[in-house]
Amino acid sequence: MKRTSIKHEFVKYVPSELAEGVLYVSIPFATAVHRCACGCGNKVVTPITPADWHLVFDGDTVSLTPSIGNWGFPCRSHYWIKRDKIRWSGAWTDEQVVAGRKRDDRGREAYFTQREEAEAGVAASVCRPVRRRLRGWLRL
Ligand SMILES: [Zn+2]
Incomplete structure (x- = not known):
């Protein structure tokens, strides 16, 4: 089932078992990891670098830019994480x-x-x- 929201959790190490609907953010490792928001269960790793994803924490919610395009997964889902919400986008x-x-x-x-x-x-x-x-x- 397609999610419409995700909660963020700041961690040092990303756990090996990822909960559904959680965006794990590791500042020490400059990485965010979550399970694909479509519900397929695939692990999505988004490195946070000036050349990859940018993370914004507004004190309450997080946003990731640019969008997440899971073209390597069978679901090929495409969405944005904006203020802990999932904004679905069209498949490419x-x-x-x-x-x-x-x-x-x-x-x-x-x-x-x-x-x-x-x-x-x-x-x-x-x-x-x-x-x-x-x-x-x-x-x-
Ligand atoms: Zn998926």
């Missing part, structure tokens, strides 16, 4: 799934490129004063 065609995956890959690639550049930028800004100081010493 295979073409839409492929296009969506490409979009996700591009998003992930852009994120990692930007992160590498940011890290390189930090390294450069750390190196600059050191280089300046070295130059100063060499002059002595």
Whole structure:
């Protein structure tokens, strides 16, 4: 049976036996896990990263974005978790799934490129004063 709501539970470790209708959120492991909201029982793992899912906790409820598309399961269910509610969405065609995956890959690639550049930028800004100081010493 399709669920219309889900309750969230903050945990450190996600339990091996998942209850129906519970979104387990592990902040230390930046992951949320739940059983597919259609009732098929499949385990849905949503990593929380800038390139994957974003979790919003408003003090009372949680939301996950983007939507959850369980294309790998026979149910192919597609829904949003918004403020502890399940908002059902239409199933995607295979073409839409492929296009969506490409979009996700591009998003992930852009994120990692930007992160590498940011890290390189930090390294450069750390190196600059050191280089300046070295130059100063060499002059002595
Ligand atoms: Zn399902």
